[in-house]
Amino acid sequence: MNYEDVLSERVQSIQPSGIRRFFDLASEVEGVISLGVGEPDFSTPWHICDAAIYSIESGKTHYTANQGLFELRKEICSYYQRRFHIEYDPNENVIVTVGGSEGIDIALRALIDPGDEVIVMNPSYVAYTPGITLSGGVSVPIELRQENDFKLLPQDLEKAISEKTKVLLINFPCNPTGGVMSYEDYAKLVPIIKKHQLIVISDEIYAELTYDGTFASLAQFDEIKDQVIVISGFSKAFAMTGWRLGYVLANPALTAAMNKIHQYIIMSAPTAAQYGAIEGLKNGWPHVEEMVRSYRARRNFIVSGFNRIGLNCYMPHGAFYVFPDIRSTGLSSEAFCELLVKEEKVACVPGTAFGDAGEGFIRVSYAYSIEHIREALNRMEHFLNKFK
Incomplete structure (x- = not known):
């Protein structure tokens, strides 16, 4: 059988993840230092684990409501009101999902008909374009530029909009660049979003990992709040990547549509994980603050290190990635990363894994110890000396 004849054309058109290819390459190299993984190196705080274990021991092993445990939805809404001054109703505005990834998937599927255009940042997280x-x-990509601090500019947004545009998909703090939008930056976009009646899918999974200034969301603007679908979760802030728990916040008409998909493909998010998340939202903030302090110190160390060894590196204001410029070597992003892992046993991700605009850059995670980062920088300095 020729399986190309039976496989979906949409699936066949999607390229395998560029991140995964370099993980596989690094796994074949003994003694490699990997700076590619996009997850915290911290373990989930024990009190969160203990709450999940206790829920299992108490027999709470059944399905929850489709939208998630009411207590968890209530805590999510309380958090958004307390920290971001955004009002949400736990009955109408929240769905607890299997990670932020499910949230993005059901948001796109609830909104998009064949041929609808979705504006997406370039570079951006690898799953967005395949999901679209x-x-x-x-x-429809918009290039984010280092000279603009990797921000979305209003003139670029206006230029990208056509009569087929339905959705704007954004991610700030950004993976892979670490770029952040301020409240003032967003205020310049609001009239455009309102005029064109765009639905915004705002992936805010790194909201708690904002280092300079205060995190801002488009949902804070009352005039377009009902046009914004917030995607977030517990993976990054609470070091709960393997728990697969996220949530969406949106207008009731949008959550109702997304919940139709969610209830058929998922039923409900993992029950024990939901009990752990409740504990995290209630009592986990000292641990979050401790992680943020550590990430800030690592960020400062790695940016200083890259600039010292000769790679121009933007100071990110959120997430836990840097996006150094490697164009001075004359190598493409892929060639740089391939040679680096083979010759110096350091694994990074080529910028092109996140879109064409990532050419000339590499993504490096600093979700590692200072000692780990220091050794990687020493090896990279040795590698770069070959190009001087």
Whole structure:
């Protein structure tokens, strides 16, 4: 059988993850230092684990409501009101999902008909464009530039909009650049979003990992709040990547549509994970603050290190990635990363894994110890000496 004849054309059109290819390459190299993984190196705080274990021991092993445990939805809404001054109703505005990834998927599928255009940042997280393709949509990229601090500019947004545009998909703090939008930056976009009646999918999974200034969300603007779908979760802030727990916050008409998909493909998010998340939201903030302090110190160390060894490196204001410029070597992003892992046993991700605009850059995670980062920088300095 020729399986290309039976496989979906949409699936066949999607390229394998560029991140995964370099993970696989690094796994074949003994003694490699990997700076590629996009997850915290911290373990989930024990009190969160203990709450989940206790829920299992108490027999709370059944399905929850489709939208998630009411107590968890209530805590999520309380957090958004307390920290971001955004009002949400736990009955109407929240769905607890299997990670932020499910939230993005059901948001796209609830909104997109074949041919609808989705504006997406370039570079951006590797799953966005494939998700748009699988939903039948068409990706329209906007290049984010280092000279603009990797921000979305209003003139670029206006230029990208056509009569087919339905959705704007954003991610700030950004993976891979670490770029952040301030409240003032967003205020310049609000009239455009309102005029064109765009739905915004705002992936805010790194909201708690904002280092300079205060995190801002488009949902804070009352005039477009009902046009914004917030995607977030517990993976990054609470070091709960393996628990697979996220949530969406949106207008009731949008959550109702997304919940139709969620209830058929998922039923409900993992029950024990939900009990752990409740504990995290209630009592986990000292641990979050401790992690943020550590990430800030690592960020400062790695940015200083890259600039010292000759790679121009933007100071990110959120997430836990840097996006150094490697164009001075004359190598493409892929060639740089391939040679680096083979010759110096350091694994990074080529910028092109996140879109064409990532050419000339590499993504490096600083979710590692200072000692780990220091050794990687020493090896990279040795590698760069070959190009001087």
